[in-house]
Amino acid sequence: MIYRRMADGIPRETAADDIAFDRHYDVIVAGTGTAGSFAVLAAAMQGVSVLGVDRFSGAGGMSTFGYVDGYYYGANGGMYEKIDREGKALQDEMFLGKVEAKQYLLEKKAADQGAEFLFETVVTGVYLNGKTVRGISVLTEDGVQNLACEMLIDATAEAEVCAMAGCAVDCGRQSDGKTRPYTSVKVWVTEEGNIARTNHDSGYINQYDPKELSNAILAAHESQLLGEFRNKHGRVLFLAPSIGIREGRRILAEETVTMQKILDGDQTKTPLFYAYSDFDKHGKDNALETELLQDWYVASNLSTVCLSVPISIKSLIPKGYRSLLTAGRHIGVDHDTASLVRMKKDMFKCGESAGVCAALAVKKGVQPIDLPYKEVREILQETGCLQEENNVGIMFDDQYRRMQVRWLTDENEIRRELAGDMPGIAIYSCKRLGNRMAEELKQWMSGADGNELLRSNCAIALGLIGDKACLPVLRDIVRNRDSFYYKDNRRTNQLRTVIAIYLAGKLGDMELAPMLKEILLDEREYGKGLYHEITKTSYLFNPNRNFNEVYFQVISYAAVSLIRIMEKHPENQEFRKEGLKILKEAFGDDFHIQKTTSMPEGTFEYASMQNIRDYVNRYCRKKL
Ligand SMILES: Cc1cc2nc3c(=O)[nH]c(=O)nc-3n(C[C@H](O)[C@H](O)[C@H](O)COP(=O)(O)OP(=O)(O)OC[C@H]3O[C@@H](n4cnc5c(N)ncnc54)[C@H](O)[C@@H]3O)c2cc1C
Known part of the structure; x- marks a missing residue:
């Protein structure tokens, strides 16, 4: 047996052959938050012995101590619905808020089923035989205790126990390691x-x-x-007593769900539950996200389109580990998907699924991955945790339209949609169809006869396909600082100038560089019309007026695209030298931060441009 714990952020290992456990449980749930509280309840309802451990003084995590009392998307169904109904009745009778009523019920229901809790208790380490979990150590008011279990559910939201155990984990985005705000x-x-x-x-x-x-x-x-x-x-x-953290470590699972797989329809056929949301990423610094997310969110303007994502048991299991499951926002998803698979309703269902699987595995003496799917499915279907109705695919789902997205293949239909101000589906359909669409798009673009929407949208679609025939039109858009923004979404619609800068950068267009230089260095830039005309909330992520979102997007895309163009032409030393000079000058001081917001350092508004500045300066230092 070995004992593993974190010290200075690094997992440390010591031998633990003569460990004597204080107590033994069938299932231990580390963290009784949004997912963990339902894992405790669901496992206890299967008749096994369960312990829930949490550093807070009660159950519910972000849903209670973080005071996230509402729902943002998420799929319906599961045990949480009954608790919500009872919570509402209890609130009407004796509580001021629904959060307190819910916390009370989460604790009481689980205790009534025989589950035990250790609150105000921190999980500090994990015992393993090779890669099989055997128990945990916890720090209570009474000192350290060692607790054995047959199955451990890490529901800490941060993959804390998994990280201690040495499981492979990932964290943050590729460009600068940052997680969601x-x-x-x-x-x-x-x-x-x-x-x-x-x-x-x-x-x-x-x-x-x-x-x-x-x-x-x-x-x-x-x-x-x-x-x-x-x-x-x-x-x-x-x-709220708990600060609201949206993203942290994520496990590399037996089956990690990625945005690419979701969009390709390459999804599990054995779901435990469906998650459902848009890519609710919160940050404004789109230019630092993956190209796939930018193709979807920026170039195709599909930011608030929702997707249902089936999650299988394999996505709850850290790769190669046994007797260990995860439940919460740290399950096996990539960074892009982490902003979709984290909503409360879905985390409740994630906990319920993990609790059921852990308990069944203990009762049958098998690993969760080997459970007969039919049996698990029947239990989860009974509470509504798993229901085929939640498999809705890709949806526009807001106050303006509730309709399923159908990818287009018919050329006439694509042309018609490209001639409008909501061309997102047609543009992404072209990306899916690839080069097959190139000739039509070029013809429509050149014969647009004053139909400026068709001309621009064909150029954007060509840009997404990777066809450089779009570049003259994209350059025109940037040259004119086109202030048109698309209308597909209820918010976070994208500016045509920004899309053009993004795509031209992606295509490595050196002819765009003089315009990028002007945007980044000419002090008259800020005076241009587009930076002061757009105030509608359908463009903005949040309507805080002390943040010039248009200026922020144009500047950040100009900087990141210049870097992309330099990277595409490593042989051109002169171009690289000039590019680095522009970037150093543009971000050598806080000029662009000050033009974007007057909010002080330490605010989200300030930090957004600070992220761009830091990214650019890091790049310059590396290249010089
Ligand atoms: C500010 C904010 C607003 C949001 N708004 C919405 C919304 O409107 N609608 C919506 O559906 N979703 C919303 N979300 C998303 C959703 O609330 C979270 O993604 C979800 O609650 C996370 O659930 P979880 O179980 O993974 O984590 P948590 O609920 O945070 O649970 C983790 C638990 O583990 C415990 N823990 C961690 N480490 C240890 C340890 N070492 N020892 C003991 N205990 C430990 C913690 O104390 C906590 O109780 C919001 C999130 C945030 C941050």
């Missing part, structure tokens, strides 16, 4: 006496650096006093 949640009372919650995105955080985490929490709390975030009509009741 974190948020301070404020709970306040309206003038009418109702309780309201306001999310306030606070910037970027490395939650694994204790000092940085603490400073970020201080900054987030302090920024609640800024004029932009004050409640003009109401009083703050409290700031």
Whole structure:
């Protein structure tokens, strides 16, 4: 037996052959948050002995201590629905808010089923035989305890136990390692006496650096006093006890779900549940995301389109490990998908599925991966956790339209859609069809006869396919600082100029470089019309007026595209020298940050341009 724990961010291993466990459980759930609380309940309902451990003084995690009381998408069904109904009745009877009623029920229901809890207790280490988990160590008010189990569910949201155990984990985006923005949640009372919650995105955080985490929490709390975030009509009741972290480590699973696989329809046939949302990534710095996400979110303007994603048992199992499952936002998904597979309803179902599988595996004496799917499916179907109705594919799902997305293959249909201001589906359909569409697109583009939408949209579709015939049109769009933005989405619609800069950069267009130089260095740039005309909320991610989103997007794309163009032409030393000079000058000071926002350092608005500046400066240092 070995014992593994984290020290200075690194997993450390010691021999533990003579360990004597204090107690033994069939299933231990590390973290009784959004997913973990349902894992405890579901496992206990299968009649096995269960212990739930949490560092907070109760169950529910982000849903209760983080005060995330509402739902944003997520698929319906599962045990949470009954708890919600009972919670509503209980709230009407005796609680002020639904969060407190729900927490009470989550704890009581599980305890009634015989589950035990250790609250105010931190999981500190894990015992293994090779890659088979045997138990954990915890730090309680009473000191350290060692607890054995047949099956462990890591529901810490941060893959904490998996990281201790040495499982392969990933974290953050490829470009700069950043995870999704974190948020301070404020709970306040309206003038009418109702309780309201306001999310306030606070910037970027490395939650694994204790000092940085603490400073970020201080900054987030302090920024609640800024004029932009004050409640003009109401009083703050409290700031949520848990800071809102959206993303951290994710496991590399037996089957990791990627955005590419989702869009290709390459999905499991043995789901435990379906997740459902858009790629709700929160950050504005799109230019630092993967090309696939930018093709979807920026070039095709499909940011708020929702997708249903089936999740199998293999995505809950860290690759190569036994007697270990995960439940929560750290399951096996890539960074892009992590912004889709994390909604509360889906995390409830994730916990329920993990609890059922862990308990069944113990009862049958097998590993969860070897469970007969039919049996698992029947149990999950009974509560509605798994229902085929949730397999809705790709959807427009907002107040404007609720309809399934159908990829286009018919040329006439594609041409018709490309002539409109909501061409996202047609553009992404062209990407799917690839070179087969190139000739038609070129013809339509050149014969557009004053149909400016058709001309531009054909160029964008050609750009996505990778055909350079689009470049003259894309350059025109940038030269004119075209202020048109698309209309496919209820928010985060994309600006044509930004799409053109992105695609020309992706195609390595050196002729765009003088325009990028002008955007980045000419002080008159900020005075141009487009930076001051667009104020509609259908363009903005959040309507905080103290952030010039158009300027931010154009500047950030100009910088990142210039880097892309340089990377495409490594042989051209002169071009590289000039490019680095432009970037150094543009980001040598905080000129662009100040033009974007007057919010102070430590705010999300400031951090957005800071991310671009840091990325560019890192690149320049590396290349010089
Ligand atoms: C600010 C914010 C707003 C959101 N808004 C919405 C929304 O409106 N609608 C929606 O559907 N979703 C929303 N989400 C997403 C959703 O709330 C989360 O993705 C989800 O709650 C995560 O569930 P989880 O079980 O993975 O993590 P959590 O609920 O955070 O649970 C993890 C638990 O593990 C415990 N833990 C961690 N480490 C240890 C340890 N070492 N020892 C003991 N215990 C440990 C923690 O205390 C916690 O209780 C929001 C998220 C955030 C951050």
